[in-house]
């Protein structure tokens with residue numbers, strides 16, 4: 001752990017940046033969880049970043065085999081020193097994972113050396129920069145055994161569906177609706193769609209979460225309300241290298257969806273792609289942090305919700321938001337859906353469709369058959 005030089009504060013007009021950067025650097029046992037020593041090492045490394053003044057505050061967490069670095073600072077989105085710090089933490093934790101012979105050590109570290117920004121190098125990133133309000137409740141969601149795009153349905157419900165968010169109907173400060181920035185995964189382009197005006201256009205796109213991912217949500221006035229990670233490992237590596245379990249940040253209350261409106265979409269355990277070998281559809285189960293340990297058929301997919309109150313950039317929390325009996329039914333529903341889907345074994349639609357199997361064994365099997373049977 002090298003001691004860093006004290007970092008100059010590149011103040012963003014008093015704005016605070018919340019960066020959530022995550023990677024699977026090794027699992028314990030198999031791909032089911034993170035080892036406590038890894039979390040401890042990451043926290044000790046980030047503590048140096050805080051002492052040096054680069055970070056205002058941080059919290060280290062995990063969901064399944066993914067290590068999540070939740071950081072506040074005043075350097076804006078895509079800040080090189082913050083991304084470098086995260087990269088160094090992941091490299092150091094990868095080394096520790098190797099020493100402990102944890103499973104899949106360094107799984108998401110697709111590049112050897114840092115090149116300015118962790119995007120495109122394996123880790124997933126959700127970041128937002130904003131002026132901290134009089135009181136600033138934020139919720140950080142972390143998924144495991146699921147893909148970016150898993151947040152499309154809940155984000156739509158939170159920010160566009162009055163059957164979920166009654167504030168859209170009865171709170172004058174929300175009544176204008178919100179803007180969704182949607183990322184085209186294959187073309188790399190983004191679209192901005194306003195709700196409720198372009199609701200149907202939005203749904204055409206984000207109803208296909210493998211292809212279109214909600215990247216950010218803004219108020220009509222341009223204030224950021226939600227940010228999610230959109231990095232797809234297979235598209236970076238050109239082959240299947242594990243699932244790009246996503247993270248998301250949602251700001252809440254006072255003109256934004258209330259905490260309860262932000263959590264409500266997860267009372268329905270919707271189907272996402274991921275689960276065993278990243279190749280199946282399965283229900284996204286909302287769980288307490290202590291239950292974020294996917295084990296049955298390496299799943300079912302999990303989501304945790306960590307609630308914080310920001311206090312001048314300090315992360316007061318977390319509160320484990322799904323550690324609540326009101327999500328018991330969603331968990332039971334997820335187990336029932338898991339039973340039903342598992343009975344399909346290797347058949348679609350439990351197994352992903354062919355287009356999404358592109359990065360697994362499918363091309364090799366087809367090549368072999370063509371070779372053996374002399375077809376073109």
Ligand code: F6R
Pocket residue numbers: 030031104145242243274275276277278298
């Ligand atoms: C899914 C996941 C696991 C692994 C599975 C096989 O995201 O991480 O389901 O795909 O356990 O892992 P390997 O190929 O490492 O034996």
Ligand code: MG
Pocket residue numbers: 024026027030031065104107242
């Ligand atoms: Mg793993």
Ligand code: MG
Pocket residue numbers: 024064065066144145243245
């Ligand atoms: Mg994972």
